[in-house]
Amino acid sequence: MSAFGLELPLAAIAALASALAVTSARRGAWIALIVAVTAVALLEFHPTDSLPLNLVLRLAAIFGAILVALPPGLLTPRALMSDLAPRRIAATLAEHPVVVATALVGLLLGASPLALPIEGTSTLLRSAGVALLLIGLPPLLTSRYVEATARAAVITLSGALLLRAAILGPLDTLSSLVVAGGFAALLLTGTAVAGQLTKAEES
Amino acid sequence: MTEAQGALLLSALRALAPLAIALLSLVAVPLVRLPRIADPLHSAARARHLVVALLLLSGGAAFVAGAGVSSTLSIGELTINPSQPGRLLVALGGPIFAIIVAVGEGRRAGAMGQVALFGLAVIDLALAIPIGLAPITLLLIGGTSLAALAAGGKEDAERARAVFRDLRSAGVLITLTVIAELLRDSIPLSATDPAYATTASLTAGVALSLSLIVLASVGAFPFHHRLVRIFDSLPIVGSLMVGVWIPAAITLIIFSELSLLIAAVNEPMGGAVLPILVLTGAFTMLFGGVSALLHDDVGEVLGFFAVGSSGWLVLGLAAVITRPSTLAPHELVIPATLAISLFGLWRAAIRRRYDLVSLQELTGWARHTSAIGVVLLGVAFALVALPGSALWAARVEVVGAGGNAITYVAALVGAVALVAAVLRVLLVGLAQKSRDVQRTEVRRVTHPITIAMLAGTVLIAGTAAGAIDVESAASELLRPAPESTAAPMELP
Numbered sequence: 001m002s003a004f005g006l007e008l009p010l011a012a013i014a015a016l017a018s019a020l021a022v023t024s025a026r027r028g029a030w031i032a033l034i035v036a037v038t039a040v041a042l043l044e045f046h047p048t049d050s051l052p053l054n055l056v057l058r059l060a061a062i063f064g065a066i067l068v069a070l071p072p073g074l075l076t077p078r079a080l081m082s083d084l085a086p087r088r089i090a091a092t093l094a095e096h097p098v099v100v101a102t103a104l105v106g107l108l109l110g111a112s113p114l115a116l117p118i119e120g121t122s123t124l125l126r127s128a129g130v131a132l133l134l135i136g137l138p139p140l141l142t143s144r145y146v147e148a149t150a151r152a153a154v155i156t157l158s159g160a161l162l163l164r165a166a167i168l169g170p171l172d173t174l175s176s177l178v179v180a181g182g183f184a185a186l187l188l189t190g191t192a193v194a195g196q197l198t199k200a201e202e203s
Numbered sequence: 204m205t206e207a208q209g210a211l212l213l214s215a216l217r218a219l220a221p222l223a224i225a226l227l228s229l230v231a232v233p234l235v236r237l238p239r240i241a242d243p244l245h246s247a248a249r250a251r252h253l254v255v256a257l258l259l260l261s262g263g264a265a266f267v268a269g270a271g272v273s274s275t276l277s278i279g280e281l282t283i284n285p286s287q288p289g290r291l292l293v294a295l296g297g298p299i300f301a302i303i304v305a306v307g308e309g310r311r312a313g314a315m316g317q318v319a320l321f322g323l324a325v326i327d328l329a330l331a332i333p334i335g336l337a338p339i340t341l342l343l344i345g346g347t348s349l350a351a352l353a354a355g356g357k358e359d360a361e362r363a364r365a366v367f368r369d370l371r372s373a374g375v376l377i378t379l380t381v382i383a384e385l386l387r388d389s390i391p392l393s394a395t396d397p398a399y400a401t402t403a404s405l406t407a408g409v410a411l412s413l414s415l416i417v418l419a420s421v422g423a424f425p426f427h428h429r430l431v432r433i434f435d436s437l438p439i440v441g442s443l444m445v446g447v448w449i450p451a452a453i454t455l456i457i458f459s460e461l462s463l464l465i466a467a468v469n470e471p472m473g474g475a476v477l478p479i480l481v482l483t484g485a486f487t488m489l490f491g492g493v494s495a496l497l498h499d500d501v502g503e504v505l506g507f508f509a510v511g512s513s514g515w516l517v518l519g520l521a522a523v524i525t526r527p528s529t530l531a532p533h534e535l536v537i538p539a540t541l542a543i544s545l546f547g548l549w550r551a552a553i554r555r556r557y558d559l560v561s562l563q564e565l566t567g568w569a570r571h572t573s574a575i576g577v578v579l580l581g582v583a584f585a586l587v588a589l590p591g592s593a594l595w596a597a598r599v600e601v602v603g604a605g606g607n608a609i610t611y612v613a614a615l616v617g618a619v620a621l622v623a624a625v626l627r628v629l630l631v632g633l634a635q636k637s638r639d640v641q642r643t644e645v646r647r648v649t650h651p652i653t654i655a656m657l658a659g660t661v662l663i664a665g666t667a668a669g670a671i672d673v674e675s676a677a678s679e680l681l682r683p684a685p686e687s688t689a690a691p692m693e694l695p
Contacts, residue, residue: 133378140374146367153374160381168388174281175337182344182377186370189351193366200360 007043011128014039014162015103018135018155020089022148023096028083030070033151037062037183040132040158043125044165054176061180062154065187069147099135106131110163125166132159146197150190154183211276218276218283220264221293221327225320228257232313247310254316255301261323262297265290282333287679288455289330291537293323295666295673296448299544302659303440305652307551315440318353321345322444326452333682334460336384339416339453340377346420346449347373350433353441361436368429369445376416383412387464403470410465410524411476413457417520420450421513424487430513434506439554443547447509451540454516458523458532459681465527472524480521481605485613488514492620496627499562504628505543505550511621512539515601518614522604529604531597533680538594541667542585545660546625549578552656557643562631567640569632574653576632581664583625586618592669 017039020032038059045055082088093100110130111123136156143149161171161179171179204212216223235253236246268274270290276283300319304312325345329338350369354362386408393402400408417423422430433446465472491511495504516539519532552575559565569576588594602614646653665671 137378140371146363146370149367149371149374153370153377156374156378157381160378160385164381164385167385167392171336172280174332175335175340178337178340178344182340185344185348186374189347189366189370192351192355193363193370196354196358196363197360197367200358200363203358 007122007124010039010043011107011124011131014043014128014158015107015131015135018132018158019096019099019103020092021151021155022135022139023099024083024092026147027075027079028088028092029148029151030066031080031083033154034063034066036132036155037158040128040162043128044162045170052170054170054173054180057177058180058183061184062187065184069187069191102134102138103131106134109134122166125162129159129161129163129166132156132162135159146194147190150186153186153190157183157186214273214276217268217274218285218331219328220268221261221320222324224257224261224264225317225324228254228317228320231257232317236313247312250313251304251308251316254313254320255305257320258297258301258304258316258323260297261320262294262301265293265297265323265327283328283331284333284682285327285331286681288533288537288681289327289452291673292330292448292452292540293327295537295541295663296323296326299541299548299659299663300440300443302655303443303544303548303551306548306555306656307439308555309438311438314355315353315438318349318444319440321352322349322448325349326448329452330455330681334456334463336380338456339380342449342453342456343373343376343380343420346445349449350437350441350445353437353445359436361432365429365432365436368432372419372429376419379412379416383409383416386412387460403468403472406464406468407472407474407476410461410472413461414476414480414520414524417450417454417457418483418517420453421516422446422450422510423483423513423517424490424510427487427491427507427510430510431503431506434509435500435502439547439551442505443544446506447540447543447547450513451516451536454519454536455533456681458519458536461520461523462527462680465524477521477524480517480524481607481610482613484514484517484519484521485605485610485617486514487511487517488617489613489620490617492617492624495624496620501550501553501560501562501565504562504624505546508546508621508624509543511617511624512543514614514617515539515598518601518605518610522601525604525606529600530680531600534593534597535601537673538585538588538667538669541663542582545578545582545585545663545667548656548659548663549575549582552578556646557640559639562628564637564639566631566634567636569629571636571640571643572645574648574657576629577657578660579625579629579632581660583622583629585664585667586622586625588668589670593672594669 014036017032017036021029021036024032041055041058045052047055107127110127132155136152136159139148139152140156143152170176231253232250234240235249240249268285268290270285270287274285300316300323304316304319307315322345325341329341332338332341347369350366354366386405390402390405393400393405419426430446434442437445488511491507491514494507495511498504498507515535519535522529522532553565553568556572556575557565557568569579602611666673
């Protein structure tokens with residue numbers, strides 16, 4: 001994968017989708033999360049000739065958890081078309097200028113060298129990593145909504161993993177397995193708790 | 204089956220016994236609840252009996268299998284090598300949680316037993332993996348998932364919010380773990396150019412990140428709110444597992460990691476972090492002890508007691524950074540865990556017998572149910588410990604690592620406040636009986652559950668106080684992560 005062949009669009013997609021995942025309404029946020037985690041996994045594991053097992057495990061765990069988390073009937077083709085319309089995406093981003101600014105600052109900040117021994121690292125991975133950390137951390141710390149917090153946790157952790165991959169390469173199999181389980185557990189726990197809170201408040 | 208396959212199967216059984224037993228419960232518990240098996244009215248009792256047996260089996264299997272070479276499982280690059288601290292936690296945790304589940308009874312006792320079984324399995328597995336990103340992540344995720352399981356089955360907003368708080372903490376702490384691992388793995392690369400961060404500054408960064416993980420997970424001040432809410436809202440088995448046992452395992456891993464890391468650095472570590480840790484530890488003990496003295500709700504008293512006890516672990520963290528070769532901090536972890544667990548056993552027994560949460564309504568409980576009073580006496584004994592025991596020496600060494608009189612005084616007052624908080628609850632129990640207490644039916648002392656509770660009290664208090672020597676087994680350093688094979692990417 002050449003640096004400006006696939007890494008650049010993937011880094012941009014990861015940052016954009018992450019911003020949407022923490023700002024969109026329910027269905028749009030889940031779709032954005034799917035796009036963001038796929039872009040992050042592709043950036044992190046660099047599939048070239050074959051599909052790495054760690055990548056498959058990561059995506060299977062997250063997609064599986066999102067499928068369980070999604071309320072039934074949410075992914076109808078018409079709804080998807082509506083959510084993915086450029087005008088809708090632009091409107092969502094325009095409503096949250098601080099998040100967009102944070103993403104841009106993160107991309108720029110990650111492009112400049114830090115005080116770590118990172119001269120051999122991938123600038124684009126680092127940029128995307130810092131951007132995702134900056135996008136995900138504020139809602140993770142402050143959001144009052146459980147599912148939004150779980151999505152923010154996934155975005156933040158993805159950012160940290162990208163930053164790590166920029167310096168040290170992808171995770172080993174065991175850590176990758178545990179982290180994949182972690183992503184799934186965060187999403188499933190978030191959904192379960194959100195459901196429990198809703199029921200408790202209704203009754 | 205060939206001899207090699209047989210040996211592999213045996214080592215797998217030995218290495219993964221707690222996990223195998225936890226998985227077995229997923230099939231066995233629903234099975235005994237089936238109406239076809241027996242009277243549907245007694246399905247909850249059957250499930251409770253089963254999980255108690257499985258918890259005892261899990262503890263026994265961990266004790267018998269031990270952490271020797273024959274319990275090491277190697278499959279390809281993956282090695283599961285159970286550690287002495289992990290096996291000790293399961294060997295003690297199995298019977299302790301069995302007693303708590305048996306004493307607590309209740310409709311959800313089967314589910315709580317499963318929470319305990321999986322919690323112990325996660326602890327055993329995490330401490331069997333070389334230190335690094337994977338075991339801490341496994342414990343953090345395991346803790347949050349078990350909190351959700353423990354809170355399930357009841358539409359209680361407070362419980363759900365406690366798990367929500369835990370989810371938020373886990374998200375932040377796992378990210379912090381990745382950052383800590385990133386800094387640690389960058390240390391060998393720091394020699395490539397003197398213009399970059401030095402080995403000492405990277406090590407200090409790792410120490411700071413890992414210290415924050417310990418502070419937040421054990422519920423030290425100012426991160427105490429999560430722990431208090433957990434004890435106030437979740438069932439006692441879930442509270443102990445998520446708020447005490449899993450954080451204890453995380454602490455053991457981080458103590459080992461910091462010991463190995465700082466011992467390899469020639470320059471003194473700590474800087475401003477060290478006095479902050481020392482003051483935080485001493486203040487946490489003081490704050491937890493005094494708050495436990497002032498609160499009326501039994502859950503909050505126990506929660507603040509757990510906060511105060513976590514002060515020892517924070518002081519231990521400071522001691523590891525000051526003297527990485529010392530094993531004293533490691534010896535404090537299990538006694539602190541056991542003392543809180545014994546208080547948890549008391550709470551389960553009180554809740555089962557009286558179903559009251561206010562100490563004002565519980566006056567005279569110890570006069571009415573003296574066996575439960577013995578449990579609280581056991582907590583006080585576990586806290587004070589045997590003078591001259593290894594625990595006392597470890598405490599003196601840990602407090603001494605702080606190196607100033609203020610720490611000594613604050614830690615001493617905090618420790619006294621913790622004992623006073625327990626004695627206050629006991630004094631409430633010795634006062635005149637309230638109407639609710641008077642009306643409560645008393646179970647005879649020869650009842651099997653009462654006998655099990657008293658025997659458990661002797662075991663837990665004796666172990667925590669140093670009368671039964673287990674500290675040495677718990678103080679073994681965990682294995683470091685294998686040398687990182689990842690090389691920095693090629694220069695652009």
